[in-house]
Amino acid sequence: MTTTLSTAASPTIALSATPFALAGWENELVEAVVELARTFAMTAAHYDDRAEIAVGNLVSLHDAGLSEAMLPQEVGGRGLSYQAFGEIVRVICEADPATGTIFTMHSGAAVSLALLTKDTLGSFYADEVLAGKRFSNALSEPTSGNRFLNPQQAAVPVEGGWALEGAKRFVSGSEIADYLLVNALVDGEPVFFGVPTADDSISIIPIWDTLGLRATRSQLLSFDNTVLRVEQRGRTPRLTDFAVIPAGLPMISLGVADAALAALITHARGRIILGKALSHQQWLQFEVAEVQSRLEAVRAFVRQTLWQADHHEPSFFSNLSRAKYLANKVAVEVAQLAVRAGGASGFLKTSPIQRHLRDAEAGQLMAYSTEVLAGEIGRDVFGIAPGEVD
Ligand SMILES: Cc1cc2nc3c(=O)[nH]c(=O)nc-3n(C[C@H](O)[C@H](O)[C@H](O)COP(=O)(O)OP(=O)(O)OC[C@H]3O[C@@H](n4cnc5c(N)ncnc54)[C@H](O)[C@@H]3O)c2cc1C
Structure with missing residues (x-):
C-alpha cells in the first residue's frame, strides 16, 4: 500500500505503509494519520521558526483515537502493535518531527506510568490518557548525561515518600504536560514515579532555543524538594513492557x-x-x-x-x-x-x-x-x- 501526499509546504511526501500485515483497525488509523500529516506538513516550518509547540496537532492525534490505540490492552487500551506505532511516528515525523517527537515522548511516559503503577494508580493514569491529559519524561539529568536511566540524584526519605532536590533537563512538551514520569535514586536504586505538574515545587527554566526540533520545547525543570509519594512509585520496568x-x-x-x-x-x-x-x-x-x-x-x-x-x-x-x-x-x-x-x-x-x-x-x-x-x-x-x- 502506497500513499503519496502533495502539499504546498512539503512538495512530495511519499508515504509507504509497512509491508508487514497490520490489523484492519491499525491500517485505518495509519490512513487517518496520513490525512492529518498533510496539514501538519503545512505548518511545520511556522512552528519551528517560532519554537512553539503545535498543540492543535497533538489534540487532533488524540481526537483520531491514538491515545486509546497506544495504551496496551492490559491497561484498558487497544494495544497498538510495534509496527503500527512505528509507522504512525514515521508518518507524523515526515510531516512535522517536533510533533512526532512530543507524541513519542508523551506516549512513552503515559504507557510507562499506566503499566508501572498498574496495581495502584494505573487505572487512574489510563483514564487520564483517554481524557486527553498530557505526559512528559523528566529523566535526563545534568550529571547523568546520556545515561538517563541511571539517575544520579537521590531522593531522601520524608513523610509519605521521598523528596527530590535537583533538575531534569530537555523535557519535551513539559510546558503543556499534566504529569511527569520522573526517576530518582531511592536507597541506591533507580525508581520511577508519576508526578503531577500542578506542584509549586516544580518550575520551568526556559533554556530551549535550539538549532533542531525547536518546536519540542524541551525545557529544563527544577525540583525544589518535590515529594515523590509512596503511592506514585512504579514497579521496575520489564523487558515485556511496551517499549x-x-x-x-x-x-x-x-x-x-x-x-x-x-x-x-x-x-x-x-x-x-x-x-x-x-x-x-x-x-x-x-x-x-x-x-x-x-x-x-x-x-x-x-x-x-x-x-x-x-x-x-x-x-x-x-x-x-x-x-x-x-x-x-x-x-x-x-x-x-x-x-x-x-x-x-x-x-x-x-x-x-x-x-x-x-x-x-x-x-x-x-x-x-x-x-x-x-x-x-x-x-x-x-x-x-x-x-x-x-
Ligand atoms: C530534541 C531533544 C529532545 C529530548 N527530549 C527529552 C525528554 O523528553 N526527556 C528527557 O528526559 N530527555 C530528553 N532529551 C535528552 C536526551 O535524551 C539526552 O539524555 C540528553 O540530551 C543527554 O545530555 P547531553 O545532550 O547534554 O549530552 P551528553 O550526555 O553530555 O553528551 C555529550 C557527548 O558525550 C557523549 N557521551 C555521553 N555519555 C556517554 C557515555 N556514557 N559513553 C560514551 N559517550 C558518551 C555523547 O554521545 C555526546 O557526544 C532530549 C534531547 C533532545 C536533543
Missing part, C-alpha cells in the same frame, strides 16, 4: 530522512542549471543512489526489528539500538546531500532543506546518542559483558 520510546526514536529519524529526500528530489528536478535540471547531473544521481539505497536498507532493518518486537523475539531489544543508530546516521547523510544539492537556495530559511538538516542532527543527540549506541553495539559484537566495562 514505546525505543521503538519511536528510529522512526523519528526515518521520517526526517524521508522528508529530506523528498525536498532534495523536488529541488533537483526544479533547479535548471545551464538549461538542464540538476537531477540530470551524474554526480547527484550517483550520490542520491547511495543515500536512497541506504535509507531503504535501514527502513527494512527497522521494520524487521519492530516485527521481531511484535513477535517477542529476544533479539528485538538489541536490534532497537542498531535501528536507532542506523536511522539517526542515515537521516544526517540524506539531509547533508540535500544541503549540497540545494546550494545557497537550500540554505535559505524559506527552503525546508535547512530545517531537515537541523532536525536530523537532533536525532543523533537524543539518548542514547549514536556514540553511546556505537559503544554498546561494538561491545556486543566482541562479546564484552556489561560488567567488564569501565
